[in-house]
Amino acid sequence: MDTAAQLPPIETEPLTWVEICALYPDQFVCLVDVRPVEPRSPEIRTARIVGYGPTRRAAFDPIRDTRKYSRWSIVFTGECTKPLRRPTLILDDEALKSLCS
Numbered sequence: 306m307d308t309a310a311q312l313p314p315i316e317t318e319p320l321t322w323v324e325i326c327a328l329y330p331d332q333f334v335c336l337v338d339v340r341p342v343e344p345r346s347p348e349i350r351t352a353r354i355v356g357y358g359p360t361r362r363a364a365f366d367p368i369r370d371t372r373k374y375s376r377w378s379i380v381f382t383g384e385c386t387k388p389l390r391r392p393t394l395i396l397d398d399e400a401l402k403s404l405c406s
Contacts, residue, residue: 315367319351331383332357333364337374349380 325334335356342348356367361379368374396404 315355315357317354319353321351322349325349325352325354326382329354329357329382331381332359333361333379333381335364335368335377335379337377339376339378 319338319340320328325336334354336349336352337355339352340350342350355374355377356364358364358366364379365377368377
């Protein structure tokens with residue numbers, strides 16, 4: 306039996322981001338019905354939780370086989386300790402000349 310079949314899906318009422326972080330500290334949470342603080346803002350005002358766990362996969366497993374939610378997101382409630390990935394940009398002499406002129 307796979308993990309998704311063992312976990313019953315949960316579905317909370319809308320919670321604020323502070324409440325989500327307090328209930329699921331240092332966990333990945335799968336959110337639906339996300340309401341941002343402002344339009345196009347990455348900050349979350351309220352959302353409903355439909356899954357959680359120590360990994361992204363564990364948070365998504367409860368809804369993996371359902372098509373009930375067309376929009377969802379997975380967010381980490383703790384502080385990220387890994388360095389951010391940054392794109393590498395290599396400028397050759399020709400590109401550098403065009404930027405400096």
